[in-house]
Amino acid sequence: MTPPPAESVAAMIRPTPVTRDSKANRDLLRVMEGGSLGYFALVALAVGAMLAAGGVWIWQVYEGLGIAGYAHPVFWGAYIVTFVFWVGIAHAGTLISAILYLFRAKWRNAINRSAEAMTVFAVLTAAQFLGIHVGRIWKSYFILPYPNQRALWVNFKSPLLWDTFAITTYATISIVFFYVGLVPDLAIARDRATGWRKVLYTILSLGWQGTSKQWKAHNRTVLHLSGLATPLVLSVHSVVSWDFAMSIVPGWHATIFAPYFVAGAIFSGFAMVLTMMIPVRRIFALEEYITDYHFENMSRFLLLTSIIVGYAYAAEYFIAWYSQVEPEQTSFWKRAFGPYWISTWVMILCNGVFPQLLWFKKLRTNVPFLFVLSMLINVGMWFERYVIIITGLSREYDPAVWGIYTPSWPELVIVAGSFGFFCQFFLLFLKVFPVVAIAEVKELEIHAKAHGEGH
C-alpha cells in the first residue's frame, strides 16, 4: 500500500474554524448569568423568612409544642397541614418528567427541568415538618429501624413509618432523577463557562461528552427511572393519605382518600409549576421555549385534576349522608357550616369551581389569568388539607370533648418560613442550573432543522 499524498494530508491539517454556538445554548445559559437587584432582594426575603422560622422553631424545641395553637382534641395542626401541602407540590415534577416521558409527550421538555427541581425542593421542605411537629425531636431517631443496644425495633404497621420510608425514597429518587437529567446540560455549561463555574460544572458533568455509549446508557436510565418513579409518585401520596385513612376519625376514615389525595397532589403541583414558571418565563424572556402551548397543556391537566378533586368532595358528602352514620354526618355538616366553614368554602371554590373556567380556550391561553388562578389553587389546596385534618379532629366521637383549634402566630411564622425555604432553593437553582432541559429542547430543534431541509 502507498502512503497518502503529502499535500492531501497537509490540506486536511488546518485550524478548526471557531464554533458557532446554538441559539438554544445562548438563550438558556444566559438565564444563569449575573443577577439583578430584584433577584437578590427576593433571595434576601426568602432567606429572611427561613431564618425567622428557624428561630421560632428553636424556641419551640426549648419551650415546648405548647407555643403552637394545639387544643385538645386537635393534636395535629398547621404543621401536618403544611407537610401534606408540600408533599403534594412535590408531585408535579415527577409526574411531568416521568409519566409524560413514558407517554412520549415531548412538550414536557420545556418545563420538566424546573418541575423536577421543585419536586426536590418541595420534598426537602415537607421533610422538615415531620421533625417540627413531633414532641421530642431529640428522640425522633427512634422512628428509624436502626440496630440498637435496646434490641427494640419499630412498628412497621404504623402509617407514620410507611411515611418515613415513602418520603425518604421519594426524596432520593427525585434527586437522582433530577441530576441524571441535568448531566448533559451541565456538560454544555462546562464547555462555555469560565472561572468557578467552569470548575463546578466540570466536576458535576462527570466528563460527559455525548458519545453513543453515554447516550445509550442515559436514555435507558431515564426510561427506567421514569418507570420506577411513576408508581412511586402514586404510592407516596397514597401513603400520606393513609396517615388519615387508616385511622377511625370521622371524615378521615375513607377508602377514597388515596386516589383523591394523588389527584389533589398533581393538581396543586401543576398549579405551583405555573406560579413559578410564569414569572420566570417573563423575567428571562423564555417565551420561545416555554410557550403558551405548554401553559395550555398544563391548564388542561389542571382542569382534569380539578374535576377529579371536585368529584371527591362531592363523593365524600354523598357517602356521609348515605351512610346514615351520625358522627360522619355531623363531621361533614360541621365542615361546611360549622366553625371552619370559611376554610371549607375557600377550598371548594378555589379547587372545585374556579378551575372550571379553564373550559374556555381564551382563558387557558391567558397567561395573567393562569397566574392568578394558580395562586388561588395553591391557597385552596392548603386549605383542603386544613379542612380535612382540623375539622376531622375537632368533631369526633365523644361530643363532651369537642374542641376548636386556631393556629398560633409561631405556627404561622414557621409555615411562612417553609415557603422561604422552598423559594431560596428555587432562586439558587435558577442561577446555577439550566432552567430548561437544553439538550432535549435542542433535539427537537435539530429534528425540525433536518425536516426543514425536506427529507
Added chain:
Amino acid sequence: MRSIHLTRSLPAFLSALAAAGLLAWAILGESASHADVGSTLVAGSVCEAHELKALAAEDPHVSVEIPKEFDKSFPTREACLSHAAAEDPDSPGPLQPIQFSHKHHAGTYEIDCQYCHSGTDVSPAAGVPSVELCMGCHNQFPKEYDQLEGIRTLKEHWEAKEPIQWEQIHRLPEHVQFQHRAHVRAGFDCQRCHGAVETMDKVYLTEDTIWWPWGLPSKKLEMGWCIDCHRENGASQDCYACHY
C-alpha cells in the same frame, strides 16, 4: 496526721522501706546487725507498726522501733490495708465520704449483704444502711479503731446526727422501676448485677457487656443488657415490667 499521711501513701512507703533495707545491707554487710539509730525505722501509727513488723519479720537486718502506744493488735492489719485501699484514688470507682471497704466487711468477715442492705427481699429498693446500723457494730469495737479516719468520720456523723452522703454507683434512669425483691426472690446473687463486691475495697461498676447478633454491645445496666438476661431466664418482656 502524720500516720494518716503515711498510711495513705502506703505503697510508696513500703517500697521506700525495702530500698532503705537493701541499701543498709549493701553498705554495712554483716555489721548492719547492729545498725545505728539513723537506719532505724520508727512507726507512727498502729498501721505503720503492722507494716514494720511484717518487714522486720521477712528481713532481720532492718531495725524497726515500735513505740509502746502503737504496739497494738487493733486495728488489725487487714483493717489498715482495706482502709488504705478504700481511699486509693487510683483504683476504679469514686471516692466515698467514708473509707468503707466492702471487701473487708462482705469478704473478710463474710457479713451477709442483706444484713446492711436490708429490705432487698421485700422491697423494690435496696436499703442503704443507716448510721445507726453501722454504729451498732462499731460501738462495740475497741477504741483503737478510732485511729482509722473512716471510723472517726462515721462517729462524727453519728454525733452530729448527720446522714452520710454516699456516692451512688449502680444507678438506673428515672423512668426505670426496678424491683429488687423480684430478682432476689428469683434467686439471683447480688453479684449478677453488682459484680463481686465482696472482693472490692472500693466499689465500682464492673464491666459486663453482651453482644447482639447485629454486632452491637449493650453495657451493664443498659436496657439491652437487662433484656438479654430477661430473655435468658424467661422473665417478663412486658415494657410495663420496668417502665410506668
Added chain:
Amino acid sequence: MSEFDRREFLKIIGVGAGGAAASACSDPVEKLIPWVIQPEEITPGLPVIYASTCQECTTGCGLHVRTREARPIKLEGNPEHPVNRGALCARGQASIGRTYHPDRYRSPVERGADGSISALTWEEATAKVASAIKAAGSKVAVLGGQTGPTLSALIDSWLDAVGGGTRVVYEPFAREALREASTAVFGVASEPIFDLTDTDYVIDFGGDMLGTGASPVEHSRQLMGARDARRERGRAARLVYVGPRLDETASASDEWLAPKPGTEGLLALGIARVAYDAVRASGRTPAGDVDAIESVLKPFGPDSVASRTGVPAEAIRRIGSAMAAADRPVALPPGVALTSRRATATNAAVLLLDAVVGAVGRAVTIPPPSEGPVASFRDVAKLIDAMRSGDVSVLLVHDTNPIYSLPPDSGFAEALEKVGLVVSFASMPDETSERAGLVLPDHTTLETWGDASPRPGVRSLVQPTIRPIFDTQSLGDSLLAIARALGQERAAGLPSGSFRAVIESAWSDTDFRAALKRGGEFSETGASLAPGVSPGIARLEFKEPTFEGDGSFVLLPVPSPLLTDGRGANLPWLQETPDPITKIAWQSWAEVSETAAAELGVTPGDVLSIETPYGEAKVPVWPRGGIRDDVVALAIGQGHQVGRYASAAQEGAEGRVRGASVISLLPSLTDESGGRAWLAAKARVTATGSFQRLPFTQGTDNKRGRLLGESISLVALAKGESPWAPNQGAFMAAAPHGEEHGGNGDASDDHGGGHEGPHEIRRAFDPSDDSEDGDPFRWGMTIDVDKCTGCSACVVACTVENNIPMVGEEGVLRNRQMSWLRIERFVGDGYQQLQTGRPGPQNHEALGDTDVRNSPMLCQQCGAAPCEPVCPVFATYHTPSGLNGMIYNRCIGTRYCSNNCPYKVRRFNWFDYQITGWPEPMPLMLNPDVTVRGQGVMEKCTFCVQRMQAARQDAKSAGRDVPEDGAIQTACQQTCPSGAIVFGNLKDEKSRVNTVAEENAGRAYRALHVLNTRPAIQYLAKVKREEGHGTGHAAAGPVRPEKSA
C-alpha cells in the same frame, strides 16, 4: 426525663430524721442519703400507712395517710372509719397539698406598721404575743373555726389561764338554724344526724346532701346502697329533691321540685299535713305533742301550699302519702344556699315532717347537746362590736378567714383596724393573716396532733405523719408556749407537757396505741335521743322569708362542692377540677335560666353585672335550663386576693382577684334565731356588654344519642334483655326507654345505626381474647353510671396518685388540662344537633328534668385499641395482661395515638409542666412509683399499674402467684364515695368486677362499642325509676328546637 423525679425521695430520706429538707433538696441526684436512725416500720421503697383524720371540713372523715420514706404521698379513706368507710371526697383528696403548699409561711413573721415583713424566731414571736397579752389583760379574744374537742378544751383553759377573755367559734357554714330548729321541735339543742341506710323514701329540702351537705361521703354511700338497682325487684329508695337549682343531688334524684326559694319549709309542712292525715288514718300517732303538730299543720293544706310555693298540689299529695306509706322515710333539711331569714322555721318544718312520718329515732337521731362552745354567728357579731369599741386589744385568729368569709357589711374589716395586735395562726397566707401583726404559722393536719368527734360514739385521732417541713408549730404548742412565757403562775393551770401529751391524756381512757392504729375509737352505739315533738314548735311562725334589695332576681349563694367556703381555693387540684355541674374550672360564673338569659340578651361568657344594696360583682354568665327563672346563682369560694392559686397570681397578675366573691354581695343578716342568713338578698342583674371566655372543660351536654352515658327505664330493665347487646351495634342507643321515650327510637332510625345500622358487629365479647393466653389477667372495670354523682373525688385522687400536673386557667381555656379521668355530664339521650357557625357551650337541662348522666371517662384499655397500631415506635402497646400500655420514655410525641382514640382520653405534655408547674416544696408529694413525665410525651390512665405491680410482687412474696380479688384498688375506685367503680380481673369469673356486671347485665354497655374497640370498661346504665317524673327532657323528645349561636 425531668431532673426532678421520684429519686428526689432517696435524696431526702435523711430528712425523716435529719430534718434538713431545704438543704437536702439542693443535693445532686447521684447522692444516696440513708437514715441516721431508721424507724422500725419503714423500709425504703415500701409505703407505710398511718391512720389519721381529715380536717378539711367539720365532718371528720377517717384518713389513711400513705407515706413513702416518711413522706405522705396520698390520702385515702380509712375503711374502718364509720363516717366514710374508706372513701374520701375531692376536698379530702386535695388536702394533702396543704402540707406541700409553696405559699406556706416558712417561719413566724411580723408585719411592721409599714407592711414590711420580717421573719422571727419562735422565742421572739412567743415573747411578743405574751407581752401583748400581759398588757391587754382580759381584752383578749380568740376567733377560730371548729376544732377538735381536745384543742377546743385547751383553748378554753388557756384563755382562763392567761387572764380571761372571749372566745368565739366561727364556721361560715355552721348549721345553727338546724340546731335551733331541733331545740324548738324536740327541745334538744343539737344537730340531728341523718342515716340513709336502708331508707326507701328520701326527700332532701335543698341540702344537696350528695354534694355540699353535712356529710356527703357518708350520705352518698348510704343512699346509693339503699337504692342499688339490684334491689329494684324489692323496694329501692326513691329520692325527691326540693330546690331552685339542678345541683348534684337533684341530678341524682328521681323527682325534682323547684318551689319559690325560701318556701321549702312551707312545702315540707304541706307534705307533712298530707302525711299526717295518712298516718292518723292508718292508726298511728306521731310521738310528742299532737295538738302542737295539728295546730302547726292546720293552715297548710295542699292547695294553699301549692299556691304559695308554686309546686302542684298533686305532687304534694302524692309525695305526702308516699312518705306516710314508706317503710323507712326521711326528710333532710336545707343547706347553706337556702338558709333564708326564716331558716329556723324551714328546718323546723322539715324536722316536723320527719317526726310526723316516724323517722325520728330511726333514720333521724338526735345526739345529746355537745359540750364545749359551738359556732355562733351572734357571738361573731358581738365580737365585732367589741372590737369596734376597742374592747379587744389582742385578737388571736386560727383556722378561719373571716376577712374573706364575712360579708363586708358586717364591718369586721374596719373593726379589725381598731385591734391593737392581731395574731394569726394560719399556716399559709390568707386575706386575714395578711392583716395580722404577727403570724405564728400552725402545722398542717399531716404534721400535727389532734382529734375529732364527728358524732357520739365516734372519736378519731389526728397524728403527724411527717416531720414539719418548715419552721412551724402546732396551735396547741404555740398557746402553751405563750402561756409559759407569761410566767409560771399563769401556766400553772395548764398541762405541763407538749400538746401531744395533752392529746394522750385526753385519750388516757383508751388504749392509745390501738387507737392510733385504728385511727380512733369507733362504737356505733353512740348515745342518742329519740324525743317527741315538743310544744315549743308552736312558737315559730311559718311564712315566706323577706329579701333585701329590689332586684328581680333572688341571689342564691351556692357552696362550691370543691372550694367549700373558699378554703379550697388555694389548692390547684381543686381549682383545676371542673365544677361537677357546669364543668367550669378556675373561674366564677353566674347561673341564670335560659329564659332569663334570653331576656337579658346574653349568651355564655357575656359578663353580667350583679348588684345588691351591699355590692356589685361582674361575672360571666352561664345560662342553663336547670334553674328557676327568678334566681341568679353564684358559687361561693372564688374571689380571693391572696394566694398563689386562689388569686390570679397564677396567671402572673399578683394581687388580682380570681373570679368574684358572692359573699361581698350579701348582707350581714341573721335568721329569726340569730344564725347567719345566706339567702337574704335580691339582685339587680344587667348585661355589661363585655365578654369573658369561660374555661369550660365540656362544651356540650348533648351526647347526640351516641353510646356514651346511657340510661334505662325500669320497664326496659324489667324486660331483662339489654338494649346494648354487642350484636346491636349502632351509634344511636337503640331505644332503651320503651314507648314513653320513643323519641330515641326515632332518633336511632333517623340518624344511622338502629338494628340495621351499617356498623353492625357480630363478634361477641370475650375478655380472654384481649390478653395473652398464658397471662392470668385481663384487667377491667365496671362503672355504675346510676351511682355516680359527679362529685369528682376520683378525678382528684387520680391526679394526686399519678403525679398529674396542673395547667392553670390558660391551659384549661385551650382544653389542655391533663387529668386522666374526667366525668362527662350528659342530659338526656341527646339528638343530632346541626348548628351552624361557632356555637357556644350547649346546655339542655330543663326544670324538673333529672335525666342527668354522669359518666366517668378514662382510658378504656381497649382489646383492639386503635391507638396502638399507629404508634411508630411501640410507645403505646398491648400488655400481656390486656392493658393498653403507655411507655413515656419511648414516646417521641407524634400524637397519632390521641387522634385515633375515640374516647379522647390521652393527654399531651405541651410544656414541661412538671418542672415549671411544681414550685418547692410541692415536688416532695410526687408519687415515687410513677414516672414523672417530661415535655413532649403522651400520657394517659394506666389503671394505676404501679399498684398492680406492687400487689403482684406482694402476692408473690406471700407465696400466691396472683393477688386475690380486691387486693388491687385503683385510686379512683378506692376513693369513690358511692362505690360506683369496681376494678378487677375479667378472666376470673368470681371477681367482683364480673359478678357486678352480671347481676346488672340488663344495663351493661360498653362505650362506643360499635367501633369494635373492645373496651375493658363496662358501664351500667343509669336507671330511671319514676316514669313520667324527672324526665321533663325526654318528654320534649330528641328533636328540640335548635339553640345555635
Added chain:
Amino acid sequence: MPQLLGVFEQPDHIAAAAKRLRDRGYTDMETFSPSPFPEVDDAVDEKPSGVRLFTLIGGLAGVCTGYALTLWMANDWPIMLGGKPFSSIPPYTIIAFELTILFGGLMTVLGLFLKGGLPSMKLHAAYSARFSAEDFGLVVSCRDRDVPEIDGLMREHQATEVSLVEG
C-alpha cells in the same frame, strides 16, 4: 495511529456515515452528539445498553430486603398491637414496595455510570464545545493510508469538514 474527525450537521448523515464506515471495517469509532439520537447511537453499535440488568437486580434486592427486614424485626421482639398479627403482610408490602423503588433506582444510576463510562476524568482529544452546540462529530482511528478513503466517505455523507486529530 491517526484519528480523523468528521463534523456533520444532521443526525441521519452521521448515522449513515458511521454505518458505511463500519461496513468498510472501520470499527474503532466514536460519535459526539449534542442531543440523544438513537439512530446515531445504534449506527455505532446496535447492542442495547446493559443498564436494564442493574435495575432488575436492584429491584429484586429491594423487595427481598423489605419483607425480610419487616418480618424479622416484627418477630425478633413480638409486641401486641391492637390485636393484630405480628407478621401482617399488607402493611409490610408498602415497606417492601418503597425499598424496591429505592434500590432499583440507585442501582440504575450505578448502571449508567458503569455502562456510560462515567465519571471520566479527561475528555476526548477530538471533543470540542461545538459538539455541545449543534454539530455532530465522528472520530475514526485508522492506518495512515486509509485516511483519504475515510475522508472521502465522510464528505460523501455531507460532512461539513474532515480533519486530523492532533496527538
